[in-house]
Amino acid sequence: MRVAPGVSFAADTAVTRVDGRTFAAEVIPGWDIAGNANGGYLLAIIARAVAEATGNPDPVTISAHYLAPGTPGPVSIDVDVVRSGGRHATATATLRDAEARPLIVTVATTTDLSRAEGPELVDADPPAMPEPEACVAMAPPDDPTASGDGGASGPPSFMHRVDLRLHPDDAWFARDQVSGKARVRGWFRLHDDEPLDTIGLLVALDGFPPTIFNASLPVGWTPTIELTAHLRARPPTGWLRCAFSTRFVTGGYLEEDGEVWGDDGRLIAQSRQLALVPRVSSLPAGS
Amino acid sequence: MRVAPGVSFAADTAVTRVDGRTFAAEVIPGWDIAGNANGGYLLAIIARAVAEATGNPDPVTISAHYLAPGTPGPVSIDVDVVRSGGRHATATATLRDAEARPLIVTVATTTDLSRAEGPELVDADPPAMPEPEACVAMAPPDDPTASGDGGASGPPSFMHRVDLRLHPDDAWFARDQVSGKARVRGWFRLHDDEPLDTIGLLVALDGFPPTIFNASLPVGWTPTIELTAHLRARPPTGWLRCAFSTRFVTGGYLEEDGEVWGDDGRLIAQSRQLALVPRVSSLPAGS
Numbered sequence: 191m192r193v194a195p196g197v198s199f200a201a202d203t204a205v206t207r208v209d210g211r212t213f214a215a216e217v218i219p220g221w222d223i224a225g226n227a228n229g230g231y232l233l234a235i236i237a238r239a240v241a242e243a244t245g246n247p248d249p250v251t252i253s254a255h256y257l258a259p260g261t262p263g264p265v266s267i268d269v270d271v272v273r274s275g276g277r278h279a280t281a282t283a284t285l286r287d288a289e290a291r292p293l294i295v296t297v298a299t300t301t302d303l304s305r306a307e308g309p310e311l312v313d314a315d316p317p318a319m320p321e322p323e324a325c326v327a328m329a330p331p332d333d334p335t336a337s338g339d340g341g342a343s344g345p346p347s348f349m350h351r352v353d354l355r356l357h358p359d360d361a362w363f364a365r366d367q368v369s370g371k372a373r374v375r376g377w378f379r380l381h382d383d384e385p386l387d388t389i390g391l392l393v394a395l396d397g398f399p400p401t402i403f404n405a406s407l408p409v410g411w412t413p414t415i416e417l418t419a420h421l422r423a424r425p426p427t428g429w430l431r432c433a434f435s436t437r438f439v440t441g442g443y444l445e446e447d448g449e450v451w452g453d454d455g456r457l458i459a460q461s462r463q464l465a466l467v468p469r470v471s472s473l474p475a476g477s
Numbered sequence: 478m479r480v481a482p483g484v485s486f487a488a489d490t491a492v493t494r495v496d497g498r499t500f501a502a503e504v505i506p507g508w509d510i511a512g513n514a515n516g517g518y519l520l521a522i523i524a525r526a527v528a529e530a531t532g533n534p535d536p537v538t539i540s541a542h543y544l545a546p547g548t549p550g551p552v553s554i555d556v557d558v559v560r561s562g563g564r565h566a567t568a569t570a571t572l573r574d575a576e577a578r579p580l581i582v583t584v585a586t587t588t589d590l591s592r593a594e595g596p597e598l599v600d601a602d603p604p605a606m607p608e609p610e611a612c613v614a615m616a617p618p619d620d621p622t623a624s625g626d627g628g629a630s631g632p633p634s635f636m637h638r639v640d641l642r643l644h645p646d647d648a649w650f651a652r653d654q655v656s657g658k659a660r661v662r663g664w665f666r667l668h669d670d671e672p673l674d675t676i677g678l679l680v681a682l683d684g685f686p687p688t689i690f691n692a693s694l695p696v697g698w699t700p701t702i703e704l705t706a707h708l709r710a711r712p713p714t715g716w717l718r719c720a721f722s723t724r725f726v727t728g729g730y731l732e733e734d735g736e737v738w739g740d741d742g743r744l745i746a747q748s749r750q751l752a753l754v755p756r757v758s759s760l761p762a763g764s
Contacts, residue, residue: 250730253584253705255538273579282569282582284559297569310727311726405598408596415538416538416540416584418749422725438601439596439597439598440595440597442594443537460749462749464537
């Protein structure tokens with residue numbers, strides 16, 4: 191389903207260089223959930239500015255600390271390149287809203303992953319899941335008002351920009367029952383199967399519902415404090431196999447570990463985020 | 478074994494405020510391995526400056542991108558506080574050597590962990606290990622020239638600043654055989670059992686030998702590109718139970734995931750680093 195003619199992730203994350211260190215961009219409506227732009231989408235905008243400023247296409251590692259939610263409208267990104275000229279370049283970058291308030295502060299190291307090579311040793315398997323057609327869509331294409339956001343008010347238009355298919359065991363909203371394990375597995379692609387570049391992986395890594403929605407805890411939305419992504423390879427075409435899990439909810443914080451695998455069985459990206467665990471009086475639907 | 482009178486981690490990571498945003502410190506000889514200061518030790522110096530600048534004692538999440546190795550001598554830390562005044566403060570900070578070359582660039586979010594509270598859900602166990610006395614010391618106290626650094630030249634004086642006891646199955650240098658699994662488990666404390674604060678956990682998270690030394694790969698030292706630490710709780714006194722593992726060596730990179738547990742069974746800290754995997758012609762001792 192095409193949302194509107196010309197809608198694309200590539201266009202919606204484009205940046206324009208304003209001067210030596212400042213870039214301009216626009217947070218496009220539709221990449222939000224209940225009004226706040228998806229954190230991975232915002233991080234992709236920053237990553238585009240960092241990639242252009244450092245001259246390397248691939249942020250092999252990017253760390254983002256989230257200060258305030260972003261809403262549609264103009265933003266600016268200030269990039270300070272701290273090191274460049276070798277195989278890796280490193281920069282700090284800050285995304286600010288139209289009132290110059292900082293929303294996200296990042297450090298990133300970029301490279302050219304097309305030259306990546308070295309010995310291989312993999313001691314893990316991609317998550318086992320039914321085929322995408324047998325999984326549960328977060329927002330069915332034939333139901334544009336479908337919520338599937340686990341409790342926030344209003345239809346998440348974000349779920350029509352990306353195509354998420356959850357493992358049936360992890361789709362608490364469809365089962366009307368949580369799995370009891372803080373885990374979410376599923377397939378990811380952009381709508382219309384738009385080809386994904388390395389930076390697009392950031393949306394996959396922050397686009398799934400919180401793992402904690404599958405646990406029996408009195409917890410609502412979990413705001414991200416910090417997210418670090420390792421983008422280890424350029425993604426292949428087609429569906430990506432994703433898995434997120436949380437092992438430690440303690441002291442008002444939780445971590446969420448993410449993995450993105452190509453359907454060819456290769457690990458493409460990893461993430462870990464630290465999120466706040468606010469208490470709420472009501473449980474998410476189904477828990 | 479006391480290395481020298483008055484030697485302490487607290488003193489060796491002290492910072493002095495120079496002006497509103499700049500701190501001075503000294504990289505003390507003895508915290509190095511083969512001449513390069515331990516990355517966790519350097520990060521602790523930065524964290525002290527960030528804690529003082531933000532007015533919060535505990536960096537609950539800190540991301541560091543490593544640009545160049547540090548050697549003993551004076552350093553400066555520039556801290557820019559991006560957000561403050563609430564439960565969390567966020568700052569960027571850069572450590573520079575005496576020639577003002579940037580060595581480490583960081584983003585950190587600080588808080589006061591003594592106020593941390595929330596629901597608990599832990600889906601993991603601390604690593605099972607023999608007691609410290611039955612584990613393998615990286616540098617026996619009665620042998621100050623013992624290397625135990627897995628191949629680098631010269632005695633690592635760092636191993637006399639910290640007390641590391643490896644799980645016998647993971648101590649390749651003592652077994653003269655690698656385990657075949659990219660994992661290192663062991664106990665950690667500062668020498669003389671000096672009490673550890675939250676910031677001291679950074680040394681535990683970057684103080685163990687590389688996991689990859691236990692794998693059968695033609696790989697030598699693995700320089701850290703980026704390390705992110707989540708310091709989830711203030712450490713209890715006594716030995717800390719640590720575990721490090723690597724699941725993905727691909728494309729010239731590897732990740733290393735770390736956990737630090739108190740001996741009371743509580744998770745204290747997590748880390749993930751991305752490291753380079755340079756090929757070497759000779760294997761580390763024992764592989």
